[in-house]
Amino acid sequence: xxxxxxxxxxxxxxxxxxxxxxxxxxxxxxxxxxxxxxxxxxxxxxxxxxxxxxxxxxxxxxxxxxxxxxxxxxxxxxxxxxxxxxxxxxxxxxxxxxxxxxxxxxxxxxxxxxxxxxxxxxxxxxxxxxxxxxxxxxxxxxxxxxxxxxxxxxxxxxxxxxxxxxxxxxxxxxxxxxxxxxxxxxxxxxxxxxxxxxxxxxxxxxxxxxxxxxxxxxxxxxxxxxxxxxxxxxxxxxxxxxxxxxxxxxxxxxxxxxxxxxxxxxxxxxxxxxxxxxxxxxxxxxxxxxxxxxxxxxxxxxxxxxxxxxxxxxxxxxxxxxxxxxxxxxxxxxxxxxxxxxxxxxxxxxxxxxxxxxxxxxxxxxxxxxxxxxx
Amino acid sequence: xxxxxxxxxxxxxxxxxxxxxxxxxxxxxxxxxxxxxxxxxxxxxxxxxxxxxxxxxxxxxxxxxxxxxxxxxxxxxxxxxxxxxxxxxxxxxxxxxxxxxxxxxxxxxxxxxxxxxxxxxxxxxxxxxxxxxxxxxxxxxxxxxxxxxxxxxxxxxxxxxxxxxxxxxxxxxxxxxxxxxxxxxxxxxxxxxxxxxxxxxxxxxxxxxxxxxxxxxxxxxxxxxxxxxxxxxxxxxxxxxxxxxxxxxxxxxxxxxxxxxxxxxxxxxxxxxxxxxxxxxxxxxxxxxxxxxxxxxxxxxxxxxxxxxxxxxxxxxxxxxxxxxxxxxxxxxxxxxxxxxxxxxxxxxxxxxxxxxxxxxxxxxxxxxxxxxxxxxxxxxxxxxxxxxxxxxxxxxxxxxxxxxxxxxxxxxxxxxxxxxxxxxxxxxxxxxxxxxxxxxxxxxxxxxxxxxxxxxxxxxxxxxxxxxxxxxxxxxxxxxxxxxxxxxxxxxxxxxxxxxxxxxxxxxxxxxxxxxxxxxxxxxxxxxxxxxxxxxxxxxxxxxxxxxxxxxxxxxxxxxxxxxxxxxxxxxxxxxxxxxxxxxxxxxxxxxxxxxxxxxxxxxxxxxxxxxxxxxxxxxxxx
Numbered sequence: 001x002x003x004x005x006x007x008x009x010x011x012x013x014x015x016x017x018x019x020x021x022x023x024x025x026x027x028x029x030x031x032x033x034x035x036x037x038x039x040x041x042x043x044x045x046x047x048x049x050x051x052x053x054x055x056x057x058x059x060x061x062x063x064x065x066x067x068x069x070x071x072x073x074x075x076x077x078x079x080x081x082x083x084x085x086x087x088x089x090x091x092x093x094x095x096x097x098x099x100x101x102x103x104x105x106x107x108x109x110x111x112x113x114x115x116x117x118x119x120x121x122x123x124x125x126x127x128x129x130x131x132x133x134x135x136x137x138x139x140x141x142x143x144x145x146x147x148x149x150x151x152x153x154x155x156x157x158x159x160x161x162x163x164x165x166x167x168x169x170x171x172x173x174x175x176x177x178x179x180x181x182x183x184x185x186x187x188x189x190x191x192x193x194x195x196x197x198x199x200x201x202x203x204x205x206x207x208x209x210x211x212x213x214x215x216x217x218x219x220x221x222x223x224x225x226x227x228x229x230x231x232x233x234x235x236x237x238x239x240x241x242x243x244x245x246x247x248x249x250x251x252x253x254x255x256x257x258x259x260x261x262x263x264x265x266x267x268x269x270x271x272x273x274x275x276x277x278x279x280x281x282x283x284x285x286x287x288x289x290x291x292x293x294x295x296x297x298x299x300x301x302x303x304x305x306x307x308x309x310x311x312x313x314x315x316x317x318x319x320x321x322x323x324x325x326x327x328x329x330x331x332x333x334x335x336x337x338x339x340x341x342x343x344x345x346x347x348x349x350x351x352x353x354x355x356x357x358x359x360x361x362x363x364x365x366x367x368x369x370x371x372x373x374x375x
Numbered sequence: 376x377x378x379x380x381x382x383x384x385x386x387x388x389x390x391x392x393x394x395x396x397x398x399x400x401x402x403x404x405x406x407x408x409x410x411x412x413x414x415x416x417x418x419x420x421x422x423x424x425x426x427x428x429x430x431x432x433x434x435x436x437x438x439x440x441x442x443x444x445x446x447x448x449x450x451x452x453x454x455x456x457x458x459x460x461x462x463x464x465x466x467x468x469x470x471x472x473x474x475x476x477x478x479x480x481x482x483x484x485x486x487x488x489x490x491x492x493x494x495x496x497x498x499x500x501x502x503x504x505x506x507x508x509x510x511x512x513x514x515x516x517x518x519x520x521x522x523x524x525x526x527x528x529x530x531x532x533x534x535x536x537x538x539x540x541x542x543x544x545x546x547x548x549x550x551x552x553x554x555x556x557x558x559x560x561x562x563x564x565x566x567x568x569x570x571x572x573x574x575x576x577x578x579x580x581x582x583x584x585x586x587x588x589x590x591x592x593x594x595x596x597x598x599x600x601x602x603x604x605x606x607x608x609x610x611x612x613x614x615x616x617x618x619x620x621x622x623x624x625x626x627x628x629x630x631x632x633x634x635x636x637x638x639x640x641x642x643x644x645x646x647x648x649x650x651x652x653x654x655x656x657x658x659x660x661x662x663x664x665x666x667x668x669x670x671x672x673x674x675x676x677x678x679x680x681x682x683x684x685x686x687x688x689x690x691x692x693x694x695x696x697x698x699x700x701x702x703x704x705x706x707x708x709x710x711x712x713x714x715x716x717x718x719x720x721x722x723x724x725x726x727x728x729x730x731x732x733x734x735x736x737x738x739x740x741x742x743x744x745x746x747x748x749x750x751x752x753x754x755x756x757x758x759x760x761x762x763x764x765x766x767x768x769x770x771x772x773x774x775x776x777x778x779x780x781x782x783x784x785x786x787x788x789x790x791x792x793x794x795x796x797x798x799x800x801x802x803x804x805x806x807x808x809x810x811x812x813x814x815x816x817x818x819x820x821x822x823x824x825x826x827x828x829x830x831x832x833x834x835x836x837x838x839x840x841x842x843x844x845x846x847x848x849x850x851x852x853x854x855x856x857x858x859x860x861x862x863x864x865x866x867x868x869x870x871x872x873x874x875x876x877x878x879x880x881x882x883x884x885x886x887x888x889x890x891x892x893x894x895x896x897x898x899x900x901x902x903x904x905x906x907x908x909x910x911x912x913x914x915x916x917x918x919x920x921x922x923x924x925x926x927x928x929x930x931x932x933x934x935x936x937x938x939x940x941x942x943x944x945x946x947x948x949x950x951x952x953x954x955x956x957x958x959x960x961x962x963x964x965x966x967x968x969x970x971x972x973x974x975x976x977x978x979x980x981x982x983x984x985x986x987x988x989x990x991x992x993x994x995x996x997x998x999x
Contacts, residue, residue: 276961277893277901279916325960 035206039296039304045239047352048300056179057358061365063179063186066365070186071126076336077373080366082119082137084127086222086268088335089275091118091321093142093286099316103288105132105236106348107142107160108316113140114160118321119335120222120271123165123214130267133215136166138227138244139340140319150350151343151364160345162286163359164227164244166219170302171211174354177204207303221256221270223282223321231359232291232299233342234350239291239299241306243313244284250318251283272327279323287313299353337374401550402453404542407909407927409465410483411473412520413918418717420524420647421710428710429524430511431480433492433503434668435699436676439591441548443491443500447483448568452554452563458547459485466927467544468530468611468909470513470522476589487511488528492700501698504675506668506707508532509614509643512879514913514920519723521913523879525646525714529911529920531929533614535599542610542927549596552589556582598634606638607937610929611909613640613887615937617656617786620674621825624832625791628679639781639937642887645880646717648873649768650708650856651749653758657885658783659770659870660826662758662809662862666833668704669840673697679836681796688797695832695839702844705854716876719972719979722914728969729982735970736980737988738963742945742956745991746771747869754757759857772868777942777953779886783867786825793822793828806834811864830863837861875975878968881919882908888933888940891919892971894962898946899953904933918968948996957994 071078095120097111106113122128123135142160149157172178181204184192194208219225228243248330256274259266274280289311291297297306326332341363342351351359417426449458456463461471461484469486477484482491488508494499513527534543541547555561566578599605604622605615618637625633641657650653654662661667673679680696683689689696721727749766757765773780798820808830810818818827841851852858869885883889893913895904906922908929914921924930933940942953951957959967973979 277897279961279965325962328960 018330031206036353041296042294043296043298045291045299047292047357049357050176050354051173053175053354053357056175057130057361060179060182060358061362063182064362065367065369067125067186068369072373077370078126079370080362081125082121082123082139083125084122085332085335086120086122086130086265087271087326088117088119088326088331089271089321089326090340091116091319093317094320095317096315100314102238102290103235103314103316105238106346107145108235109348111122114145116143117141117335117338118319119338119340120267123268125365129264130218131261133217135214135216136219136222136227136267137164138222138225139163140244141338141340141344145346147346149345150347151341151360156339156341156344160349161340161342162229162242162244162343163340164229164242165214166216166225166227167210167214168228168243168305169210170230170355171207172355173207173301173303174361177207178355178358181207186259210303218261218267220259221274222267223258223271223274223284230243231302231342231353231356233350233356234290234348234352235288235290236348239293239352240288241291242288244286244319245313247283247285247318249283250285250320251281254278254280268327275321275323276325276327281323282321284319284321285315286317286319287315289313302355303355337371339363339371341367367374387689397561400539400541401554403925404547405542406466407468407925409462411462412515413518415472415474415520415522416720416723418524418720420715420717421713422930425710426524427478427480429707429714430487430507431478431490432707432710433490433700434505434672434675434704434707434841435492435677435697436504436672437501437698438504438676439595440588440678441502441592442569442588443483443502444569444583445565445588446502447485448565449551449555449567449724450547452550455561455564458551459483461486464544465487467532467547468528469508469544470511470528488970492698492703494698496849501932501969503837504532506671510646512645513911514724514879515911516723516913516915517731520911521717521720521723521879523645523717523876525711526717526917527612527643527645527880528878529612530911531609531909533619534609535595536605536608537596537600538608543872543927545592545596546938549589549592552585552592552746556585556589600641602634604634604637606636607640607935608929609640610931612882613642615640615782615785616643617782617825618669620670620829621789621791622831623676624673624679625825628681629791629793629795633793635785635789635791636708637785639779639785639886641782641885642880642882644872644885645876646711647714647876648766650712651762651764652872653765653767654770654862654864654870657869659768659787659866659868660786660864661830661862663855663859664708664857665701665704665837666830666861668708669697669699669833669836670829672699672704673833673836695835695934696843697836697840699836700844701837701840701846701854708856716975717879718976719878723964724913727973727979729911729979730984732969732973732979733986734963735966735968736983737986738959738967739970739974740988741991742959742967743874746955747874749873754926758862759859762857765874768873769871770866770868772866774952776869776871776955777944778869778884778887779937779939779941780867781937781939782885783869785869787865789825790822791825791828793832795822796820798831803831806831806838808858809860809862811862813863813865824865826863826865828994830861834861836886873975874971877974881913884940884943886938888931890922890937891917892968893917893919893961893964895943896945896967897961898958899941899944900946902933902940904940906931916965918971948959948995950994951997957992 068077068080092113093116094113095108100109119139121137123137140162144158144161171305172181180196181193194204196202224246226243226245229241232239232241256270259270289306292311295307295310298304342356343360429697433682447459451458464486465471469798473485490503490505491500492503492727509528510525511528512523514521531543537546566581566921567574570577615637622634622637655667678698746769751764752767758934773783800815804815843934883895889895889902907924908931909927910921910925912921932938944954945956945959946954947958948954
């Protein structure tokens with residue numbers, strides 16, 4: 001009796017597994033085929049602005065202020081994202097000589113070395129242990145950049161910012177989805193962020209997978225990861241994405257000693273050990289990838305990676321983070337007071353696409369709010 | 376029955392396996408390999424002749440009676456290669472010059488500090504480990520070597536407790552002697568080399584005398600092992616000097632009840648300028664140069680004759696006879712007065728960054744000078760009117776400095792019973808000993824402190840040695856050093872000495888527990904709690920030896936008793952329990968180090984530019 005029951009149960013589980021396997025396989029093939037078809041063909045080289053974007057943006061700013069207030073600590077209002085910095089370090093960004101003519105624009109117009117700040121951070125909206133899965137951010141601010149800037153205002157007149165995180169794509173495509181996702185998260189509804197209703201056509205399984213991949217384990221050190229711009233930009237006439245990759249060949253060989261990853265701030269410790277104690281610089285390459293509009297390299301969808309085999313990244317500048325002291329009270333406070341915004345900069349580097357248009361308003365609003373509250 | 380036989384076989388096999396392991400390490404002791412430098416630089420600290428005098432003048436130690444010609448004729452346990460080849464002894468960390476040749480002062484072509492002395496009465500020649508063996512350093516960088524005369528040694532001389540893998544000099548020497556004695560072929564070769572023409576007639580006598588020395592050596596190893604006298608392994612560059620002097624004087628010579636656990640190894644202090652100091656030793660306990668040198672010689676193995684083999688008193692006229700050589704010690708002391716601090720060799724270690732060194736000078740004034748600047752006293756305040764200049768040094772209490780207290784505690788707390796010597800207070804009152812902070816009446820012969828007992832013993836030994844050498848009373852004062860009495864003070868603290876040339880003396884703190892100056896200026900949380908010693912490879916940036924693991928390296932674990940790396944700490948927070956200054960940013964630490972490279976070097980210091988120093992601030996004191 002029992003034996004028959006067990007055999008029946010075994011068959012049932014076996015069949016179920018097989019069915020699941022087949023369904024999964026079919027689903028995967030169908031997904032590949034669907035996205036292969038959907039993500040193919042030429043795209044526009046121009047921005048396409050949806051009609052309701054301004055309203056969406058206003059709602060997002062409200063949510064952002066709400067998040068900032070939810071996550072504030074006693075004395076200070078934190079950033080709405082990338083609240084925890086590992087450190088702000090001085091860096092030198094050297095534009096390479098002999099760039100292709102169409103890349104020679106803005107700060108890359110001629111070979112020179114820019115002095116810069118680099119901020120390395122965790123992505124979360126409030127500080128948490130570094131070993132928790134999270135996105136990691138890198139923001140660079142070139143200093144003393146001459147020329148008329150996109151945002152008028154005395155405080156950022158000499159700056160050109162680059163803002164990145166360590167995954168090649170973003171887990172939302174546009175402002176509307178961002179609004180929906182962000183609002184759900186602000187209300188603490190993580191499931192609703194990707195499954196807003198029972199209607200399967202509105203499920204964002206692909207974006208959920210990207211989000212889960214973005215929440216990656218911590219790197220060995222903040223200077224050992226690759227950071228991508230995700231959203232597109234102008235570079236002169238071209239549309240580009242950019243990224244910063246480690247370039248250890250240009251620096252003395254160095255392996256950061258193993259850190260105790262059980263400690264909350266081990267990424268800062270690793271940075272401190274390399275730059276301040278062992279006095280070894282860190283080297284990167286700043287690269288750009290041009291849009292080839294004959295292929296599916298959209299401007300208005302940040303969840304789509306531009307195919308590197310069609311349009312490879314080209315190095316336009318090297319970045320050197322010299323050995324230095326950065327972990328002082330004054331510098332950490334100054335670091336927290338910095339505002340990074342892709343709209344701080346020259347028109348030749350104008351951010352494009354919905355997510356970037358959104359950033360302009362939201363970053364500015366949150367930054368102003370933070371600075372007034374933290375005075 | 377069969378079971379029993381099997382068990383016996385098993386036991387036998389285990390024993391054989393154990394023996395095989397021991398023999399393996401006897402043949403291949405765990406030692407670094409030696410690579411000759413492409414060039415050896417001597418710094419202009421003194422003349423070549425003064426250097427040779429310092430390196431090879433004997434002081435009267437005997438290494439358990441080991442003869443010089445035996446030592447040079449010894450072979451390795453499993454080969455007929457000589458034990459005392461320079462390149463082999465260099466593996467223990469002894470210093471050799473790739474170009475060195477035998478000289479009249481150094482006929483055996485031995486490393487620095489291995490001298491020869493002849494007993495005037497018997498004519499026997501002994502291997503003499505002199506001060507240069509432990510107080511000479513060397514730094515290597517990019518294949519080149521820089522000799523630091525009067526610096527800190529990095530050898531494994533002192534260890535008397537055998538270890539399985541056998542990295543110590545004493546153990547290797549004992550093994551070579553044992554294999555020479557018990558292997559007839561080896562012994563014949565040895566006897567021929569030692570006796571020359573006198574072979575084979577003198578062979579039996581040689582064998583007896585050789586055995587006596589071997590037994591003493593093995594006896595010491597056994598004594599120190601089974602009593603567990605030295606539980607903290609010393610490794611390269613350290614010895615519990617005070618503990619070993621106390622054990623060899625109070626324990627070996629007077630009574631086994633006086634053996635004390637010596638678990639506080641110290642680095643060898645550097646010797647430039649010490650003749651200017653009011654007090655010497657890490658804890659500032661000794662004053663008279665000659666007495667200090669005698670104490671050191673006794674600790675390293677000078678013979679001391681107090682009792683007959685049957686335990687009876689030696690006749691008054693012979694009591695306190697020793698092998699120490701006061702004339703030679705005086706020569707060494709005089710030579711050391713001319714020793715200049717080493718000057719940073721820019722050609723080998725790289726240029727000094729003068730701008731940073733200038734900043735460093737301001738940081739030094741702010742953070743270090745209070746304790747470490749020499750306090751040059753006017754003539755009327757000197758301990759020794761004839762000493763010019765005389766520097767009075769601060770002895771910082773251990774609760775302030777916060778560094779490992781074991782050395783200071785052991786010296787302060789250990790007590791010895793020397794009543795067997797039959798001293799009376801009246802007799803001692805006549806000696807040239809001065810107690811600071813105590814009176815002679817308080818001295819209890821059943822319970823005497825290490826420093827006081829040693830002061831009186833060395834007074835007697837000194838007296839006897841001067842008499843035997845036929846030295847007049849007037850001359851004694853001069854040879855003692857500035858006519859100083861044998862001063863004793865007992866403070867629980869460590870001496871803050873001037874820092875000229877400190878860059879040449881890694882590792883740091885009295886117990887060598889901090890590998891680089893950079894770490895010494897860092898909070899304890901940033902110091903290495905474990906690192907490897909034994910490499911001469913220098914790190915000119917952080918200023919210290921390389922601490923990576925390598926074959927034969929010694930792992931110094933700062934959590935072991937006596938090895939603590941706490942204290943002398945610069946960090947924010949309460950200024951107590953070893954925190955002596957504000958936190959220095961890493962860049963400030965490097966600037967300070969840049970200045971320490973030029974400190975005391977008049978030529979380079981003259982090129983620094985003035986930078987205003989921030990005032991020293993006391994920080995939060997937290998004592999309420």
